[in-house]
Amino acid sequence: MILTERLYEAFQQLGWGRIPEIVHQHAEEAAKENISYLAFLDKLLHEELEAKHHRNLQTRTKLARLPYQKTLAQFDFSFQPTIDERRIKDLATMRFVEHQENLVFLGPPGVGKTHLVVALALEAIALRYSVYFITAHDLVQTLQQAHQTNTMKQKVRMFLKADLLIIDEIGYPKMDAAHFFFQIISERYEKGSIILTSNKWFGSWGEIFGDTVLATAILDRLLHHSVTINIKGRATELKKRKKLGSFKHELMENNDM
Template sequence: MILQHERLKETFAEFGWSRIPEVFDAHAEEAAKLNIPYLEFLDKLLQEEIAYKQDRFVRMRTRMANFPYHRTLEAYDFSFQPSIDERRIRDLATLRFVENRENLIFLGPPGTGKTHLAVALAIEAIKHRYTVYFITAHDLVQMLQQAYVNQTIKQKMKALSKPSLLIIDEIGYRKMEEPAAHFFFQIVSERYESGSIILTSNKSYGSWGDIFGDSVLATAILDRLLHHSTTVNIKGESYRVKEKKKAGFFKPDPQAHEKE
């Protein structure tokens, strides 16, 4: 019996199984006690291993994706943002847009949950084994400028074209200088119909000429981004402002009632 147990351990190791060795004895005792059929016993063991490997895969890919934080769709308060159609977001979570190499743009004021939704959808993409990378527009510009100075720009551009889903967060908080704007155009062009992009921005499309400092360039960027895309406009109050109001940071103006 001991020899058989040792042989099983060696077999588990040979197959690269990590979870089954941890739960085998408990499941074996349960199967013997409850007279569980062999196939059911084997199925339970394999399902434990599959779930463990999937969880490990998701955690590893999530770390590699460079998210600023971990957010899920379940944690998003759709009731606070009635301008968003929850069914539409749930449909996006099926990831057909990633499969079809389409883009997704979230537009809205700061603090309305654009980044939250982008990260939540990206985590769903990781669960479905798509490759994902997250970066803010500010960090992207700095990274590309440094790569240009170091003469590694081609390698960086190639790396940014590889993920199934690239998230570029906070477009519009800072104006892009001419070289950075052209690099951005190249990224969008490289990924056109070959990989999905999620963008978040606090600026409407009509203001993108100001972001890139060139209305012609902005039009060319939008032409490629919007050809196969979905735009979600969020119109609502900032979550952060809401929480501060709850905490009493914003006091009502005693003269406001008199002015009405």
């Protein structure tokens, strides 16, 4: 009993959460199968490391504030032929993050831009990069509020510390205080990667930001080291409607039989 208490106290001090749950089971198996001490220890430590990795993954995913979780495997590339699947999978290696480069997804609403950036975010998290997701509207609104409450430095620092900052939905709605957006782009320039999505082509960004000169300054910094993915495919909602329409058509045919 004293030995068990000492072990559990040591587990607690070391921050091991999985080993206390499995140590007796593995000890019994080791005794029955005559497993060596080193093999027994190796199995325990391997499970603890796996559990720790899983906990860290969950924590990083939660801190990323993703709107949902969708993977690249769930994206239907056949429905969007303008997207090069090999190029997206190459981006999933996160080499662009290592080189502090940016990634911009342009395309009309509903073509899967946010799905792709969320999927890339999950790939980044799996590779132990820190990620933060926010819409362009919420980003500017957050900084406006921080300016009013004298907490600007803390908020800006929050948007700078992530290895990968994702800014979604540039273009709706238009920005009233675009200089705050410029500040984040400028501060992260050549220091940290950004992924952006927009339903507007670059030529329309002057209208989005209400200032052509400011839009040009933003684009200069954003596109200096960047990859742009233009999606000209069909909206995923149309795909869903087609499937639903096909289902309804089959249902009507069956009812007529």
